[in-house]
Amino acid sequence: MIGWFGSPASETQITHGQRLWLYITSVITMILLVLPTFIVIPMSFSDSQYLEFPPQTWSTRWYQSYFNSPEWMRATSTSLKAATLTMLVATPIGVLAAYGLHASKLPYLRIAFVLLITPMMVPVVLIAIGAFYAYVKLQILYTMTGLVLAHTLLAIPLVVIVTGSALKTYDMNQENAARSLGAPRWKAFLTITLPQIKFAVIVSGLLAFLTSFDEVVIAMFISGGDNPTLTRNMFNALRDQIDPTIASISTLMIVLTTALMAIAVLAGRAGRTKDSG
Amino acid sequence: MAVTSIDTGMAERSNARGLRSDERLERWRLFGLSSPALLIVLVILLIPTGWLFFVSFIGADGSYSLENYERMITRRSYARIFQTTFQVSLLTTGLCILIGYPLAYFMSQLPTRWANLCLITVLLPFWTSLLVRTYAWLVLLQRQGLVNEWGMTLGLWQEPLRLVHNMNGTLIGMVHIMLPFLILPVYGGMRAIDRDYLKAAANLGASPARAFWTVFFPLSTPGLFAGALMVFILCLGFFVTPAILGGGRVILVSMQIVSNIELFVNWGAASALGVVLLVLTMMVLWIASRFVRLEQMTGGGAR
Numbered sequence: 001m002i003g004w005f006g007s008p009a010s011e012t013q014i015t016h017g018q019r020l021w022l023y024i025t026s027v028i029t030m031i032l033l034v035l036p037t038f039i040v041i042p043m044s045f046s047d048s049q050y051l052e053f054p055p056q057t058w059s060t061r062w063y064q065s066y067f068n069s070p071e072w073m074r075a076t077s078t079s080l081k082a083a084t085l086t087m088l089v090a091t092p093i094g095v096l097a098a099y100g101l102h103a104s105k106l107p108y109l110r111i112a113f114v115l116l117i118t119p120m121m122v123p124v125v126l127i128a129i130g131a132f133y134a135y136v137k138l139q140i141l142y143t144m145t146g147l148v149l150a151h152t153l154l155a156i157p158l159v160v161i162v163t164g165s166a167l168k169t170y171d172m173n174q175e176n177a178a179r180s181l182g183a184p185r186w187k188a189f190l191t192i193t194l195p196q197i198k199f200a201v202i203v204s205g206l207l208a209f210l211t212s213f214d215e216v217v218i219a220m221f222i223s224g225g226d227n228p229t230l231t232r233n234m235f236n237a238l239r240d241q242i243d244p245t246i247a248s249i250s251t252l253m254i255v256l257t258t259a260l261m262a263i264a265v266l267a268g269r270a271g272r273t274k275d276s277g
Numbered sequence: 278m279a280v281t282s283i284d285t286g287m288a289e290r291s292n293a294r295g296l297r298s299d300e301r302l303e304r305w306r307l308f309g310l311s312s313p314a315l316l317i318v319l320v321i322l323l324i325p326t327g328w329l330f331f332v333s334f335i336g337a338d339g340s341y342s343l344e345n346y347e348r349m350i351t352r353r354s355y356a357r358i359f360q361t362t363f364q365v366s367l368l369t370t371g372l373c374i375l376i377g378y379p380l381a382y383f384m385s386q387l388p389t390r391w392a393n394l395c396l397i398t399v400l401l402p403f404w405t406s407l408l409v410r411t412y413a414w415l416v417l418l419q420r421q422g423l424v425n426e427w428g429m430t431l432g433l434w435q436e437p438l439r440l441v442h443n444m445n446g447t448l449i450g451m452v453h454i455m456l457p458f459l460i461l462p463v464y465g466g467m468r469a470i471d472r473d474y475l476k477a478a479a480n481l482g483a484s485p486a487r488a489f490w491t492v493f494f495p496l497s498t499p500g501l502f503a504g505a506l507m508v509f510i511l512c513l514g515f516f517v518t519p520a521i522l523g524g525g526r527v528i529l530v531s532m533q534i535v536s537n538i539e540l541f542v543n544w545g546a547a548s549a550l551g552v553v554l555l556v557l558t559m560m561v562l563w564i565a566s567r568f569v570r571l572e573q574m575t576g577g578g579a580r
Contacts (some may be wrong), residue, residue, distance in 0.1 A: 123514025
């Protein structure tokens with residue numbers, strides 16, 4: 001142990017002992033990044049009206065209050081439906097756009113790329129009130145269609161960036177070889193290119209899903225009536241008081257996110273082993 | 278003989294012309310693949326934003342006027358809102374750099390296997406719902422919350438501190454949410470630095486601190502700029518976390534826009550604020566684009 005403190009830690013002559021402060025602050029930072037969110041999980045099983053840690057008595061009453069509430073259930077199903085549809089719409093549209101921009105060599109490409117990633121740069125509030133206005137004119141305010149379209153707008157930049165960066169490392173000559181052997185472009189894309197950027201496409205899809213599922217501000221304006229989203233209801237509840245039901249919903253959302261991230265990591269590992277093999 | 282050579286020449290030329298126009302057509306066709314995405318951006322983002330721009334110049338009586346912008350200059354409350362927005366954005370960005378840069382450096386020094394493991398602690402919050410994380414902080418920081426309880430048990434402070442529904446809570450929550458946006462590009466940039474430079478510096482007699490400040494740090498600045506820019510831009514338009522953790526005491530531009538519409542149904546005022554916010558964001562991006570490649574901003578974050 002003492003030997004490790006004195007041993008060199010990098011290319012320079014600095015030792016691990018001299019860098020101890022860096023290790024300690026880094027570990028603290030990592031703990032602070034992850035732990036605060038997870039503290040919600042034990043709290044959601046508390047029997048008390050007040051969120052306490054550790055809970056004095058355990059119960060699942062806040063889960064019951066969530067699952068037995070028609071309002072929360074309706075909101076949850078709206079959110080899941082919107083997120084699934086956003087994933088199904090944004091992923092193909094975004095992948096097509098990324099592929100088109102990558103393969104075409106027109107001089108206007110940069111402008112198109114910048115346009116496609118503007119939804120990431122424009123403040124969400126502005127998108128929200130703009131969409132509200134547009135939806136009144138198009139008469140799709142408070143509809144699922146409207147919600148999915150707006151969330152697709154937010155997801156497009158993510159899909160284009162993730163898929164686009166995967167295409168950059170992909171050798172287009174493979175597709176050209178397939179085409180010179182007589183495969184039409186769509187077939188060459190589906191059978192040669194797509195399998196090799198599969199990981200990026202899966203990750204983009206998951207990101208699109210999460211983007212929609214998490215979104216609050218746009219949903220505040222354009223989801224309502226019979227179709228409020230889960231996050232919209234949560235946000236309104238949070239502004240009023242600290243309702244422990246939110247803790248149970250948060251726990252379920254953490255479980256969902258962790259599962260999706262695990263899928264992404266596994267997909268990545270599968271992709272990598274295939275690359276190296 | 279001469280006739281045939283002219284013929285083949287012409288044929289070649291027309292062939293070449295045909296190929297070229299084919300290629301141009303093909304390029305346009307490929308470009309067309311991005312049209313559904315561009316159409317959505319046009320219909321749901323560009324046209325409505327254009328309309329907001331137009332509405333911002335319409336006064337309360339329905340005719341053209343600059344009153345929405347005048348109000349912003351003449352009323353003290355608006356100046357304060359812009360000041361708060363910049364203050365919060367700058368502080369959040371600064372704190373993110375102070376906390377995030379050492380962690381990114383730490384990870385960049387680890388072997389890839391370990392670094393990937395540590396990276397999970399950055400990616401997990403990145404993927405977790407913003408609302409859930411904000412809620413967690415609300416619970417932790419409240420009067421009888423865990424932080425106050427532990428702080429008082431440990432004897433760090435006697436009275437419960439006011440940690441939430443004010444600037445403190447807003448900053449804590451925002452820094453926590455923005456950290457991954459800073460760490461990922463910074464870490465990506467650091468990984469790309471050739472370690473041999475540091476070896477060379479050490480060989481030439483530089484102390485570890487000197488090697489870091491004269492070699493490593495300058496090489497890591499592009500990633501740092503990109504991450505800091507991303508955080509700053511996102512902070513300028515941030516709504517959810519300050520709205521919940523600020524408890525109405527920290528009012529940012531985005532929150533004023535929402536209350537202008539929800540409470541006062543004043544589209545002109547909301548639009549004008551929106552236009553100014555957008556222009557400010559674009560100005561920051563434009564100035565930054567002279568120092569840093571904007572693509573880098575998204576390079577790490579989209580992993």
